[in-house]
Amino acid sequence: MAFDSSSAPAFTLHGVRRSFGAKRVLDGVDLSVPQGQFLAIVGKSGCGKSTLLRLLAGLDRPDAGRIEIGRSGDGAGQAPGTRIMFQEPRLLPWERVEDNVAVGLTGIATGPEARARARAYLAEVGLSDRAGDWPAVLSGGQRQRVALARALVGQPGILALDEPLGALDALTRIEMQRLLERIWREKGFTAVLVTHDVAEAVVLADRVVVLEEGRIALDLAIDLPRPRRHGSAEAAALEQTILDRLLGRDG
Amino acid sequence: MTVVSTEPEAAVAVPAERPRLRLSPGAGRGLLGWALPAVTLLAWEGLARAGAISANVLPAPSAVLAAGWELALSGELARHIAASSGRALAGFAIGGGAGFAFGLANGLSARSRALTDTSLQMLRNIPHLALIPLVILWFGIGEEAKIFLVALGVFFPIYVNTLLGIQGTDPQLVEMGRIYGMGPRALFVRVILPGALPAIFTGLRYGLGIMWLTLIVAETIAAKSGLGYMAMQAREFMQLDVVVLSILIYAALGKLADSLARGLESATLSWHPAFQRPAATGRRAR
């Protein structure tokens, strides 16, 4: 079992609201996520998924309500709370792969220690041999793996992912899903994945929530054994439940 | 800025296709570029010796070379080159430094931009060479006049391109830097400045061109030393070879400055796909 649902919350949202102008994007979101859980958020385009993640990562403030980030128990002290990964890798084109990963250690480690830790995480994502390359010569999937190493090298308690695999081709996507799952199980952080792909949500997450009209419309536990495979019968049934909700058919 | 990915395999394959060529492709292309000037020079010499080009119109290259040798021996040539280069560098340092500083300030601070950008853009429309009569009235024909003109000419290309470069910073990268806890200093050094460098180099090379151009005009009109002065003196005494010599030296100095800038550019921008030579794109673990 990768996580224990009775563990302390990694973060809790209490009645979170956020409006842009007259448009109320989040309208009272309540959500409590235990430490180590893999949560997937799905919803129609423009329903506020990115807005929710940005609030969680502290890039934006809610208009009303509270966001509590749980303190990870061990007194690591300097470890960052939340890291966010976007659909674009956002690597610095003028720094080598290894130095890009070390950006994740800003204010945490410098010099040889940062280098060693960056290398360890590059190995984790299977790119040890590209440490000295420029980002421009990597493929899209490889760049996204560098971004993943950068997000994780500081050992955050929560990793927020905003459609990180959205721009990848189908095969690379599946490879990345496996990689993400393996690293998540190894490191035990709390993962919050925003995705358009319901199958991806079901194959990766412990729990899927559907966001609709600014609220959580469906909160579904996915109790399938890991490692999971695309296309199993149980997964298909869960996917159908989620799709029905998304497409507005009551099932 | 968009970074286009290059296919390392495809790029590396180029030299392999031409195994008989002993020179590296870069050196081959470099030599090829010199072929046309060399042929032109030979043809010129031949025509001059055959009397097809009168020495009153254009002296032979050998005559120009001889004149250069004589001036070099007397130390005159070195004195004029030093005078011109000194002015060029001083003007460039002042104008380029100011342009860079204003470009940075206006790129980084909206308040600074609101304060100075409109005025600077208005001044930019005045051709700086049109100020020559005024500058001579202000400074006479001393060093200040020429340094002032060069500085003014160099200021705008560097200012405009630095500003463009900074304004072109990718906001997503800046956000990324903030998320990872970079302070203003680190953001500037690691995110904003490197992103602006390609544009800044464009301004630098453009500014170097303007620097020589301004100097040529200013020295021909009002100077007591320098290559332009040398050419004007020679014109008085009908020394056509010296006139041509000074033109060629101007060209060589311009080329030298541009090559230095290019070298600096490709050393600094080695991350940029446009500057990656095939050999440099392979994996290179440190």
Ligand SMILES: Nc1ncnc2c1ncn2[C@@H]1O[C@H](COP(=O)(O)OP(=O)(O)OP(=O)(O)O)[C@@H](O)[C@H]1O
């Ligand atoms: N900074 C902003 N200013 C104004 N409106 C915004 C801003 N950010 C988001 N919005 C609006 O809020 C709504 C939700 O945006 P958000 O990016 O959270 O959607 P999303 O669920 O992530 O969509 P997608 O799946 O297409 O990425 C949209 O209507 C968007 O136009």
Ligand SMILES: [Mg+2]
């Ligand atoms: Mg979004």
